[in-house]
Amino acid sequence: MRARLGRDVLYMPSCRLGLYVALRHWCPPGGRVLMSPVNDDVIFFVVLAAGLRPVQAPLNPYDGSIDVGAVPESVWGGLSGVITTNLYGNPDPAPELRSRCDALGIALIEDAAHAIGSTVAGRPVGAFGDAAVFSLSKHVGAKTGGFLAFGDPEREPDPGVRDALVLLRDRALLPPRPSAELAYAVRPYAEAAVRATRLVPAARAALRLLGQEERDGIRMPLRADELARAVAGAPGLAAFHSWVRVDMHDYRLRPGRLRLRRTERLLASLDATLDAHRAGTEALLGSPWAPPEGSGPVQPLFRFPLLVADRDAAVAALARRHITTGYLYDPPLDTYAGAAFTDPPPSPAPGTAAGAWFARHALPVDPRLAARVISVLREADVRPARPPAPGFGSGG
Secondary structure, three states: OHHHHHHHHEEOOOHHHHHHHHHHHOOOOOOOEEOOOOOOOOHHHHHHHOEEEEEOEOOOOOOEOOOOOOOOOHHHHOOEEEEOOOHOOOOOOHHHHHHHHHHHHHEEEEEEEOOOOOOEEEEEEOOOOOOEEOOOOOOOOOOOOOOEOOOOOOHHHHOHHHHHHHHHHHHHHHHOOOHHHHHHHHHHHHHHHHHHHHHHHHHHHHHOOOOOOOOOOOOOOOOOOHHHHHHHHOOOHHHHHHHHHOOOOOOOOOOOOHHHHHHHHOOOOOHHHHHHHHHHHHHHHOOOOOOOOOOOOOOOOOOEEEEEHHHHHHHHHHHOOOOOOOOOOOOOHHHHHHOOOEEEEOOOOOOOOOHHHHHHHHHEHHHHHHOOOOEEEEOOOOOEEOOOOOOOOOOO
16 A cells, blocks of 8 residues: 555554544544535544534535535635545545645545545545545455555655554554454355345344444434533544444454454455456446546446436345445435534535435445446336536535
8 A cells, every 4th residue: 555655554443443543633623624425424423533523515416526616715714624535436626625725724634445546636546635544345345454544755754643643543442352353254254155045134134243234224323412422522432432333343443363364365456356346437437327427537436326316216126136235325414413513515505405416316336246237227217317407506
């Protein structure tokens, strides 16, 4: 990862812990950070745990990236940082955000969990921010681990920054547990056995036993009263643990040798994996449900957000062919959490905001299954979704 990014890199037990460490180091508690409203709720709780106030950004309706030009000047003036999402691997406009953050003297943190192979302006995602966090659970498929990248690629690494980040990470780590290591060791075999049965309820039960799936719906329960008490005592992970650990109980567990060996083995095949994702992305770009094609290179998207008129029907059609749909982020975080915990994005007209429209119509599919997905959606006569009018509102 150092060679890919040209930056110093620090291993983390998870991307979410890496983001927490980055926010604690670069964003003083009590500040406000701009982030996407179409994002995993775990990331929202990580921001709160760092003692920060999320401010939801307006989005591009076709790929869920931050619409820099639609952020009001009054919002820019009150920020202490920006978090990109690079949703599904589609890059946020990092050069423009970098320029804005430099002018304001605030931090840019890149969440590159979905974008380990994506590029923007000829540089890899993760090369623009004060820090960038990557997940090894996504493209790599290790189900554990991540990286925090930092430092100026044109200068020698600052050992003081690395020492401070190591201290923040190690203070948050929990000691290894033999039971957790055993569960990690058997998980691939348990999943393979259940997958062979093609029984979705059994598969979900198995994942719950392994602490890898806990949501009954897209969003986890907010538990507003309990969350308000946790926010009052932020920063700190302890009070937010029940939210931040969801679907990954080992997110701050010190890794054992088995995890590291498996991760290293899977990481060795990253380039081949990225090639497969890129080829599938190119195929899906030619489908009727693809958003308008951008001018940049084809990215190795982690998930391709097809835009469908009736997502529930599309999900059901795919499920009948044993294709699981995941990584849905609907409703947007401001609708989910409310004004008590976040500032909403600017919205020119209720019901036409681009972020909400994208969240409602995006169908994220694995690009490696492109041919099967296209066949199923054509057979089910799934209609593409299109914005109701040209230039409709870009608010979240």
